[in-house]
Each structure stands twice: as C-alpha cells, then as structure tokens.
Amino acid sequence: MAKTSGIIKIEGTLEELTFYKKNGKNFVRKKGGVSGDRIASDPSFVRTRENNTEFGHSGSSGKVLRGALGSLVFKAKDSQLSSRLLGVMSRVKNMDTVSPRGKRNVSIGITTPEGKQALRGFDFNANAALNSVLFAPYDLDTASGEITVNNFIPAEQVQFPQGATHVSFMGALLALDFATEASEVAYSNVVTIPLNLTPTNIVLTPSSLVAGTGQQFFLLLISFYQEVNGVQYSLKNEEFNVLNILEVV
Template sequence: MARQKGLIKLEGAIGDLSFYKSGGEYYARTKGGVDADRIKNDPAFVRTRENGSEFGRAGKASKLLRNALRQLMVHAADNRVSNRLTTQMLKVIQADETNARGERTVSDGNPALLKGFEFNAGAQLAGTIYVPFATAVDRVTGALEVSLPALVPTTDLAMVQDATHLRFGALGATVDFEGESFSTKMAVSDFVEIDSVEHEAQSLEVQIDAASPSPIFLAFSIEFFQMVNGEAYPLKSGALNAMAIVAVDLP
C-alpha cells in the first residue's frame, strides 16, 4: 500500500493498480485476491466454501423471516436489521448437530436462538416497556397471545417526545425454511393515550394454522403516534418504535 502524493488524487482502477481514499488519505495498491475459480475448486479453500455456503443459507433464511414479519417490521426496524438478523441466523445454523459443516441448516439448527431478537437497535422493546408481559403459543390450535397487565403509560413505558398515543401489535408466523414459505396473522390494539391513568389489562390474540409442522414465531411491537384532530401521525417515520421476537415454538 502506497500513499498518493501530488495535487491530483485518484480513485478507481487503472490496469493492475487500485486507487482509493481511507481516513482522509489517498492510497494506491496492486490488485490482489484469490481467483474465484480457485476458491470454487481448490481443496485448500474447502473451509471458505463451507462458510460461504452456510452464510448464504443464513442470508436466505433471514430474508424469508423478514418477509414473514414485514407487516409489523415495516414500522419498527432499523436500517441494519438485515445484517443483524443474518448474523443471528448464522448462529442458528451453526447449532445444527446433525449435518456436516457446510451442509448445516436452519431447520436442523436452533431457531429458538431468535427469541429476543430486537428489530430496532435504537429503540429496543426491552427498554420501552417496563412491566412484564406474558406470551402463549398453542401449536395444536394455532392460538397465539400476548397478554399485557394493567399499566400506567407515563411510568410503565419509555417516554417518547411529542407522542400522545401508542399502539401495541402482535404478529404470529409459521415459517417453512426448507420450503421457503410462510403464513402470518396480525393483531393490533386500539390507540392508547399516553397519560398517568391506569389502563386495564389487555391481550392481543392471533390465530395461525393449527398443528403447523413448521417453527412458529411471535413478534410484539409498540408504535408511537401524535394524535392531531383525531388523526394519528407516526413519529419520526417509526424510528422510535420497538419490536422483538417474544416467542419461538419448535415442532
């Protein structure tokens, strides 16, 4: 790596030289890297191929799960959720004790590791609601539920500037990672005014396919709004909303 000098600074490639900027400085280096065909066939790169195969599988599974939860996630996810979920999905795959390295799968891994995954790192569910809530999953009937206790918004929830109301959401999904398909149902609460009055306990119930042979995921979210003349306006495009996977049930 060599530092560029002179008045004219270059970025890009010329022949076997690459020019780039890093940390405010301009550098030049020769093109390197291993030939793609060698990586595909050379026994020395067998681990690279195995890792690449499983990473690709994790990315595919991550996208499928994001699509399954999209109805809720679109209002409560940061711009790095794709990378973060893929990283966690790779851990799910690496927990597979059945298949050989490079052939491990989500289904034979441990999807339960996805429980607690936060979709908005800047506004986590764990730091938004301070009272314990319960979840229930009945695989036989397909009934899913998030049960909230009586709560006082100003003390039991994180305060969001300019928010006057909030809404709870729950989404249940069965996800077939091998068949690349999913089925979902969602429920949302009425708008809850953010005040110092105790609001009665409530439950969000969703009904998914009964006796599903696939992993079941239950996600829970809190969205904040400003109510003006009876119209609810999302705050900061949902940047302060929280969502997490709160239950995972495996067949």
C-alpha cells in the same frame, strides 16, 4: 490501505487500485487476492467454499424471515438489521449437529433449544429494544398467541419519544418453515391509547391460529404517534418503534 485526501472522491476499481468509502471516509487499496476461479475449484480452498456456502445460506434465511413478516418489519427496523440477523442466523445454523460441514442449515438448527434461544428476544430495531422501552410485565399464551399487559400505565411504564401523544400495541403469530420457506402470519387487534396515567388492560389476540410445518414465532410491535387535530401521525419514520420476537416454539 491508504486514506485519500484529494478533492475528487473515487469509488470503484482503477487499474490495480480499489477506491471505497467506509464510515464516511474514503480509502484506497491495491487490488489483489486469490481469484474466484481458484477458490471455486482448488482443493486447497475446500474449507473456504464450505464457509461461503453456509454464509450465503444464513443470509438467505434472514431474508426469508423478513419476507415472511412482510410490512411488519418496515414499521420497526434499523439500518443494520440485515447484518445483525445474518449473525443470529449463523448461530442458529451452527446448532445443526447432524449435517456435514458446508451443508449445515437453519431449518435444522432452529429445531434445537439453543437454536430457538438465539432468536428469542431478537429486536428488529436495535435502537428501540423491547426491554428499554416497555417497563411493564406481560403474559404470552403460546396456545392461543394472546399477549396481555394488565394495569398498564402508559406515562410511567413505557419510554416514549418527545412529541408522542399515543402508543399502539399489536401482536403477530408467524408459522415459518425455513426448509420450504412456507409461511403463514396472523395479526392481532391493535390497541392504541393516550400516554397518560390511566391504568389500562391490554389484550392482543391473533385473528386466527396458524398451521403448517416449521416453527411458530410470537412477536410484539409497539408504535408511537402524535395526534394533531384528531389525526395520528407516525414519529420520524417510525424509528422509535419496537418489534421483538417474544418466543419461538
């Protein structure tokens, strides 16, 4: 592998050379490797095929979770969300101890305590993790999906970005079956309060319970706004927002 230093930056394949960009720098390497046809048919690559199948399944499972949450994910995510979620789903898949190699899947792994633990506490925005933003204890009732934060003092118990005047809280309850990809989500009321020293009790209650097979996910969204002339505006494309999986049952 070599680094290119010319004025013209090329990306793609030219004869036996492949040009690509990584971390803002341009590199070139010689084209090579085993052909796709051989990997797909040669018995010597059976382990590779099994790994590729499970890798693809883990990636698809992450996409299923993101899709089930809909627009909620777009309110709080980072540029590496897909790859981070792929890593977590791979760990969940590894908890499937009954399926043969190459066919292990997330829908079985997530039923185990270890599989649930892998997703518990997951932050969709790694730049705004829940434990680095909220410094107040909260309670979650998994029977109702209700989230409560009592005697919350916004200016002291939340790490807010410069320019923010208000903080908003919303809960979500998701039922998701990874095997069938069937899902149902219910959102709570939204509580928006100014960033001051006034203690406030926050109660977030889902609009309904969710049914169906699979697992239930309990999530918390924290958003920041700046109020100008009575209108609240999101800050910098919502890059400071938090979306966290509080619990999986």
